[in-house]
Each structure stands twice: as structure tokens, then as C-alpha cells.
Amino acid sequence: MSPTSFILVAIDGGAASGKSSTARALSERFHLLHADTGSYYRALSARLLHSGVSPAAPAAVRAELTDLHLGTHCSGRHAQLTIGGDPVPEADLRSDAVNAAVSHFAALPEVRAALLPYQRGLADLARTHGFQGLVMEGRDIGSVIFPHADLRIFLHADPAERARRRAREGQLDAVAERDRLDSSRENSPMTCPAGAVAIDTSHLALPAVVERIAALITSRLLGG
Numbered sequence: 001m002s003p004t005s006f007i008l009v010a011i012d013g014g015a016a017s018g019k020s021s022t023a024r025a026l027s028e029r030f031h032l033l034h035a036d037t038g039s040y041y042r043a044l045s046a047r048l049l050h051s052g053v054s055p056a057a058p059a060a061v062r063a064e065l066t067d068l069h070l071g072t073h074c075s076g077r078h079a080q081l082t083i084g085g086d087p088v089p090e091a092d093l094r095s096d097a098v099n100a101a102v103s104h105f106a107a108l109p110e111v112r113a114a115l116l117p118y119q120r121g122l123a124d125l126a127r128t129h130g131f132q133g134l135v136m137e138g139r140d141i142g143s144v145i146f147p148h149a150d151l152r153i154f155l156h157a158d159p160a161e162r163a164r165r166r167a168r169e170g171q172l173d174a175v176a177e178r179d180r181l182d183s184s185r186e187n188s189p190m191t192c193p194a195g196a197v198a199i200d201t202s203h204l205a206l207p208a209v210v211e212r213i214a215a216l217i218t219s220r221l222l223g224g
């Protein structure tokens with residue numbers, strides 16, 4: 001790899017494992033486009049719930065998804081999903097209703113199929129916008145979306161610690177239940193793929209996690 005080449009970093013992990021804070025810090029340090037794919041599943045879920053569509057009705061989900069026009073709004077280094085040209089407000093993405101429904105929608109093949117080409121296309125968007133690379137976080141990035149990413153990271157943490165993190169953010173969120181659904185689904189289950197670097201963040205502060213991954217990125221950028 002040449003010293004100036006584009007770097008693709010995949011970060012997967014369970015709810016409240018520290019993916020977003022880590023990915024944001026890395027995107028700033030290395031000028032990477034940041035894609036939080038959980039927010040994409042949340043945006044589609046908010047839109048479907050708003051239209052009165054339940055995850056128990058896959059045919060209705062499919063019908064609603066065919067009419068949606070997905071796009072990207074780059075806000076600084078952050079790639080935000082737009083639906084019909086508009087981003088979904090942050091408060092809607094993190095509502096209790098979306099927290100409760102998102103893993104059920106995310107288990108449907110039609111929902112995953114709607115987002116797969118969109119997510120892969122963000123690598124080209126990052127290149128054409130002059131970013132040094134793309135850092136994409138989610139559940140299946142290193143296993144399904146970019147199995148050949150330059151660096152694949154899997155963050156995990158003790159479930160009790162993760163529930164405390166969410167409570168500190170003031171959110172009612174069944175972290176363990178979402179993990180159970182996300183790990184046991186048939187389509188693109190959350191998994192630490194072979195060859196990924198696993199990091200336990202239970203007793204590791206954010207700067208330490210970031211430093212560890214930053215060292216790996218630097219080594220890749222230098223051709224290591």
C-alpha cells in the first residue's frame with residue numbers, strides 16, 4: 001500500500017460499545033468520512049413507523065421502501081442519510097419507539113437489501129470528496145459490507161456497563177435485548193469476523209481505544 005492511499009476502516013460491535021465516539025474521533029484525526037450505519041437503520045425505522053408500517057408486515061415494508069429516495073448529506077466529516085432529500089431529525093432517530101423497533105426492522109432482508117448498495121457506495125463518495133478514507137460503523141460492516149476493509153475492528157463491552165452508558169445518556173434502551181436480536185438473526189447477524197481486531201472497552205477509556213486503533217491505521221497508511 002502506498003503512503004497516501006485511501007483507507008477503509010470497519011468498526012462493528014454491540015449497542016453502546018463505544019463505536020460512534022471512537023469512529024468520530026478517528027474520522028477527525030485522519031480526515032475520514034464517517035458513516036454511522038446504525039443511524040441509517042434508525043432513519044428507515046423512523047420513516048416506516050411514521051407511515052404506520054410494522055416490522056411484522058414485510059410486504060408493506062417492501063412497498064414503502066420502493067418509494068424512498070436515499071441520498072447523503074455531508075455535514076463536516078459525517079455522512080448523513082437523507083430520505084427524499086431530507087435528513088431525519090436526531091430526536092426521531094433516538095426515540096423510544098425507534099429503540100424498540102429498529103432491530104426488528106433490521107432483521108428483514110428487504111431493509112438490509114435497501115441499505116447494502118447505499119453503504120458500499122459511500123466509499124466512492126469519500127474518494128470523490130477528497131477524504132483520506134472511510135470509517136464505517138455498524139454490526140455487519142467487516143463481515144458483509146466491506147469484508148476486505150483495510151482494518152476491521154470489533155468492539156465489545158460488558159452488557160451491564162453498556163446499559164449504564166445508555167442510562168447516562170438519558171435513554172431508555174434495552175441494550176441486551178437488541179444485542180440478542182442482532183446476534184441471532186438469520187440475515188447478516190452481528191459477529192466478530194475472523195481476522196478482525198477485537199477490543200474489550202469495558203474498562204478502557206475512549207482515548208485509549210482511539211489510540212490503539214489510530215496506531216493500526218497509521219501503520220496501514222505507512223504501508224504496514
Ligand code: CDP
Pocket residue numbers: 014015016017020037038039041042102103104106107137138139140141178179182
Ligand atoms: O448506537 P447503538 O449502539 O444504540 O445502535 P446503532 O448503531 O444505532 O444501531 C441500531 C440498530 O440498527 C442495531 O441494534 C441493529 O439492529 C441495527 N443495525 C444493523 O442491523 N446493522 C448495522 N450495520 C447497523 C445497525
